[in-house]
Amino acid sequence: ELKVEQNPLFLSMQEGKNYTIYCNYSTTSDRLYWYRQDPGKSLESLFVLLSNGAVKQEGRLMASLDTKARLSTLHITAAVHDLSATYFCAVTTSGTYKYIFGTGTRLKVLA
């Protein structure tokens, strides 16, 4: 059974600081997704990582995928308050369409 774990579950950080959120999964997967959720809102797609070594960047966020280590990272550079949200990773296994989501990382950026 595919399991997805995120660390940390909660993260409080100062503006301007850097930090990394980790997403580990338990079995072979070929696709990994990162989503953002603001309080009371739905999920917004951030990144789709489709192969080993994939790296994508958007603004202050950069995501990477290491399929051999079964690990994805979401790196935050020089955090700003607007990045405060919950971040989810999700994984599928080859040939399936079901996303298995991590439990989420609640990020709070303090001004």
Add this chain to the structure above:
Amino acid sequence: GAGVSQSPSNKVTEKGKDVELRCDPISGHTALYWYRQSLGQGLEFLIYFQGNSAPDKSGLPSDRFSAERTGGSVSTLTIQRTQQEDSAVYLCASSQDRGGYGYTFGSGTRLTVV
């Protein structure tokens, strides 16, 4: 439509009543998914529809839950004899084909069973 539309946005119901939640996917998206998000938790897969194929119902938590998709478009998730543990946000998503390039989620229905 421009996005995935869900209704109602909020629903409060008494324990034991039946509820219906509606999802209108993005036009042209063949795949539709229902997930459940309990307070402070991640997302739990419920059911998946793809075109005219038989749906994957493997995530439905009990036989009180059912869903249908009419005409390959609008979907309705029905919960019979609601229980307090059914309280959650029910999220619908749609995608082109099998979702390999990501889902688009609706804004969800917050269900509260009192």
